Amino acid sequence: MLARVLSSTILGIDAHEIYVEVDVSPGMPSTTIVGLPDTAVNESKERVRTALKNSGFQFPYDKRVTINLAPADIRKTGPSFDLPIAVGLLVATGQLPADHIEGAQIVGELSLDGNVRPVSGVLPIAIGARAHGRKRFYVPKENAREAAVVADIAVYPIGSLHEMALALTMPERAAPMPYDPTLLHPDTPQFIHDFADVKGHGHVKRALEVAAAGGHNVLLIGPPGSGKTMMARRLPSILPPLSVDEALEVTKLYSVAGLLTAELALINTRPFRSPHHTVSTAALVGGGTIPRPGEVSLAHHGVLFLDELPEFARDALEVLRQPLEDGVVQISRVNASYAYPADFTLVAAMNPCPCGYFGDIFRQCTCQPSSVQKYLKRVSGPLLDRIDLHVEVPRLSEEELLTAHTGETSEAIRERVCRARRIQSQRFAQPLPQNAKPPSGEKATPPEPPTRRIYCNAQMGPRELRAYCPLRPEVKTLLRAAIQQLGLSARAYDRLLKVARTIADLCGSEEVQTAHVAEAIQYRSLDRKFWSG
Known part of the structure; x- marks a missing residue:
């Protein structure tokens, strides 16, 4: 008999859905896991076999068991496939009805006594499950609050393999972890260091x-x-x-x-x-x-x-x-x-x-x-x-x-910092001004979509610098002298302008003025004292 259980794995910080296919058929007794498993995944068969026995379930010792983790071209790592493999075996051997696992996503590591241990990466898995329209997500108890941060998906905390079987056979008795929106709007944290x-x-x-x-x-x-x-x-x-x-x-x-x-x-x-x-x-x-x-x-x-x-x-x-x-x-x-x-x-x-x-x-x-x-x-x-x-x-x-x-x-300092950050957020939320002139000799190019979201001045690129840091003649004179005396590279010059833009924001100034650039220059001059030889 063939069973199919939905699970997930992590690549980078994103989740990818994995189908755990379990086939139990007559033949030479063996248990094989295929689909690019790592060592931890291969060891699942020993943990699952012992956990099933110690939880009062039957393991098909006299059958040929093949477990496929699809798609097969994605490497599977970690012990989070223990619980879906165990559920797949229970369905494939008729100990659980097959229709109860439809639309359910399952992750969890099994201990030898059948208890479920926590696994890593549950939050991105929950976010991915919601994106794919999954409605039920079964996770270890210790991971339940983490997954419940995600709305529009029912998160069921599971403490043991026996609880997993009860949650699937009698879903009316299984209580999902309540979604708590207050977690997404925490109070201002208190710091020990001031x-x-x-x-x-x-x-x-x-x-x-x-x-x-x-x-x-x-x-x-x-x-x-x-x-x-x-x-x-x-x-x-x-x-x-x-x-x-x-x-x-x-x-x-x-x-x-x-x-x-x-x-x-x-x-x-x-x-x-x-x-x-x-x-x-x-x-x-x-x-x-x-x-x-x-x-x-x-x-x-x-x-x-x-x-x-x-x-x-x-x-x-x-x-x-x-x-x-x-x-x-x-x-x-x-x-x-x-x-x-x-x-x-x-x-x-x-x-x-x-x-x-x-x-x-x-x-x-x-x-x-x-x-x-x-x-x-x-x-x-x-x-x-x-x-x-x-x-x-x-x-x-x-x-x-x-x-x-x-x-x-x-x-008191944080209030000024937050005020400057709000100025930057409002600035970067608007499209770049179309009249931002390129430097002399550079051909104007159409605006490009940003490669990443800009949160603060330090993340500005050349286009943002041209648009938000226009310089008066007296400011350019000061910058010219700084470049000559300090030997600034093009990157150091750009960073100097970004710092000057931040100082102007702290002062509530729309333009970068001479005093702002002068303060920024002093933060670039110290390295010459020590590294000039």
Whole structure:
């Protein structure tokens, strides 16, 4: 007898429907799984056989069992096919009626006693099931709240194989997990770290405010103990709250990575990822034998903090260049290609030399000039070009340390950041002005559809820069002098304009003025102090 059960697998962060076809027929007793299964899927036959026996069901030991995972050209990974395979065997052997599995989608891992364990990737599977018009989705109990974030689909929590059989044979007694729309509109999160705790460093706080308002990357350079890590960890507290679409994107990534808990249905705070400098390239950007998101994707719509930047492997740092530019990580394999979103704000911190005190007015540097340059050159010029703000963080003086602090709170800073982000959202929601003139000598081209949605100034392309950053003659004069003195590349020039646009938004100015460009220039000049040799 042949049974057909609908399940799903994850490729990248998207779900693909898989049909589990189970055939039980006379012949040499055997159990075979075909359809490009990996090791975990092949081991399902042992888990399913034992789980059926321990749950009081019969396994066809004297039959030839063939299990096909269709379509056969998609590689199947993970243990989530255990439960649909078991249901298929029960239907194929007549222990469950075949008509009860019509229109149902099933995922879950089985333990040997018949209990159902949680699996990763349930949220994108639920979103895919709704897109295909499925009405019933059977998931492990621990994954039920995660799947119930998706409306218009009945999510049934399953704790054991016996519960699965009862839910199919007596559907009137099975209660779906209620959809809770309040999960999609969470309150403003409360943060442990607050900028009110930071003494002094007014210019660094201002730079981080600009970075938060425009989504710009930041490099903090200073001696040990100057407060670089302390301030970097407080950046999420001044970022605007996640929108519903952004929260779903982030939660999908964490679901695929298996990092969601039974209590956490939706991630509503911007991620803050801080990998150690010993992290491998695959762990940083994603990949591996079974591809999965890396740290840059887990920081999507949030902050990726790299402390002690020169201590990271050179190869790991260089692969950051593509996601910093494109906002996506492309991982290619022989049988498939995977794309993981990676729109994050990079915050990097480093010492100016191996001993950490080069340029410090309180303590003398003991490093040789050659060792200082060798240390600094661990960070390549192309990577520095992709970092918008370079900020020096000096040590605090005795007076600053001993003075009682009454600094500005993160909430007050966040209000200004949110106001600037709203200006940008309204700007990018409108089509590009048709009268945006191309540079001299460049032929005008028709408008192109955007390759990705623009959330903030840091994501602007050349067309947006021309349209939203018109420059007065006096501003061009200042920029010309900056290009000559600092030797800015074309990429650094574009990033300077983006930062100036953000500073103008914080000031509520429609035009980019000289003062805005002057402040942006100071954030590009620090690298020449250390890297000029």
